[in-house]
Amino acid sequence: MTDKLIxxxxxxxxxxxxxxxxxxxxxxxxxxxxxxxxxxxxxxNDKLDQSAIGDLPTGSRLDEADNSKHVSGTMPxxxxxxxxxHTEASLVTLFAPTFAGKExxxxxxxxxxxxxxxxxxxLPGDVLRATRITVVKNEADGEKLLENFNFxxxxxxxxxxxxxxxxxxxxxxxxxxFGRLVIAANEVSCHxxxxxxxxxxxxxxxxxxxxxxxxxxxxSWPTLTNLEQQLVSLASDVSKPEISDDQLLDxxxxxxxxxxxxxTATSYRMSATTAYARLVEERLAxxxxxxxxxxxxxxxxxxxxxxxxxxxxxxxxxxxxxxSLRAERFASLLRTRIETRIENQNARLLxxxxxxxxxxxxxxxxxxxxxxxxxxxxxxxxxxxxxxxxGIVSSSPHYELVLSLFTIIVVFGVWRIVHVAxxxxxxxxESKH
Numbered sequence: 001m002t003d004k005l006i007x008x009x010x011x012x013x014x015x016x017x018x019x020x021x022x023x024x025x026x027x028x029x030x031x032x033x034x035x036x037x038x039x040x041x042x043x044x045n046d047k048l049d050q051s052a053i054g055d056l057p058t059g060s061r062l063d064e065a066d067n068s069k070h071v072s073g074t075m076p077x078x079x080x081x082x083x084x085x086h087t088e089a090s091l092v093t094l095f096a097p098t099f100a101g102k103e104x105x106x107x108x109x110x111x112x113x114x115x116x117x118x119x120x121x122x123l124p125g126d127v128l129r130a131t132r133i134t135v136v137k138n139e140a141d142g143e144k145l146l147e148n149f150n151f152x153x154x155x156x157x158x159x160x161x162x163x164x165x166x167x168x169x170x171x172x173x174x175x176x177x178f179g180r181l182v183i184a185a186n187e188v189s190c191h192x193x194x195x196x197x198x199x200x201x202x203x204x205x206x207x208x209x210x211x212x213x214x215x216x217x218x219x220s221w222p223t224l225t226n227l228e229q230q231l232v233s234l235a236s237d238v239s240k241p242e243i244s245d246d247q248l249l250d251x252x253x254x255x256x257x258x259x260x261x262x263x264t265a266t267s268y269r270m271s272a273t274t275a276y277a278r279l280v281e282e283r284l285a286x287x288x289x290x291x292x293x294x295x296x297x298x299x300x301x302x303x304x305x306x307x308x309x310x311x312x313x314x315x316x317x318x319x320x321x322x323x324s325l326r327a328e329r330f331a332s333l334l335r336t337r338i339e340t341r342i343e344n345q346n347a348r349l350l351x352x353x354x355x356x357x358x359x360x361x362x363x364x365x366x367x368x369x370x371x372x373x374x375x376x377x378x379x380x381x382x383x384x385x386x387x388x389x390x391g392i393v394s395s396s397p398h399y400e401l402v403l404s405l406f407t408i409i410v411v412f413g414v415w416r417i418v419h420v421a422x423x424x425x426x427x428x429x430e431s432k433h
């Protein structure tokens with residue numbers, strides 16, 4: 001018998017594997033009432049949500065799970081529940097297999113269903129979406145309930161989804177702070193119905209999460225307009241000689257900083273809106289909407305209400321990126337102009353220095369020549385005094401001839417000595433460098 005093989009696993013391997021499996025709901029058969037509450041949570045609230053599992057009604061039972069972010073179980077009265085923890089949201093769903101009369105068992109205020117709803121309502125976080133879903137067996141039962149739910153006729157959305165189920169809703173918030181959704185199962189199986197309703201709820205939840213970017217885009221729109229006007233003003237001020245390059249550079253740097261601050265404040269929300277919008281489109285395709293004459297469909301509702309909001313967020317992102325690019329190009333051109341001016345100034349300075357060096361060289365050569373003449377004159381004078389004494393002693397008649405020959409020799413010798421000394425100094429200076 002071989003020993004059990006032990007693998008050294010990555011710390012997050014099992015988390016990755018569990019993420020690949022569907023977070024399935026329990027099978028849903030009509031009639032059923034479903035309550036779902038979507039909340040925005042911070043990291044602290046996320047911990048509080050997980051600790052709230054310990055606050056479940058007495059007699060609740062948790063199912064075994066390998067994913068701590070998806071918890072399911074059963075409460076007294078046969079009420080199933082699931083809790084899902086996402087990056088910025090938590091989702092609690094309650095399933096009651098029966099309902100009675102006009103008021104569902106959840107809103108009766110008593111019994112296990114009332115306790116379950118009270119527990120779900122006190123969980124931490126800000127409610128972004130709360131939905132009451134009533135599942136009935138057929139369309140006839142669904143139409144009987146419509147009168148009790150006070151749907152607005154002008155906003156009523158109704159269509160068939162999946163393999164024949166029908167949906168009704170006006171997607172408005174009722175007096176109880178919940179939205180209402182009526183679903184007629186028709187001939188759809190319990191397993192397929194569970195998957196279909198889960199996809200419908202994901203469609204609505206992702207839609208609301210995506211719409212969180214709309215207020216941010218609307219609030220930032222005037223700021224973008226103001227920054228665009230500043231950039232236009234900068235472009236027109238470039239040709240004004242009374243405005244210096246340093247002033248222009250300071251202004252464009254300030255504008256770029258404002259753009260960075262705006263991008264930092266909105267980029268996450270805009271990116272999240274883009275991601276959620278894609279999920280909405282995927283879920284809309286999954287539920288396979290079929291229109292019903294005389295009613296808006298989910299496709300129509302999404303087309304008219306949701307997609308314009310997403311396009312506004314996309315336009316904000318595009319406008320911000322374009323403005324940042326234009327500001328960057330303007331700053332780059334301005335820096336290039338400043339560098340060009342500096343280079344031209346340096347060139348003029350070098351030319352001036354070259355002229356000055358040439359003049360200094362000529363003056364140096366003039367001084368060098370004068371120095372040779374002065375030294376030669378001094379040496380010849382000394383030689384002249386010496387030859388005069390020799391001439392008196394020796395009575396030589398060639399005194400002037402000797403002196404003239406010495407003059408040529410002395411002048412050449414002095415020039416040579418000065419020249420050699422200058423070359424020696426130049427070589428010494430070069431060796432130091």
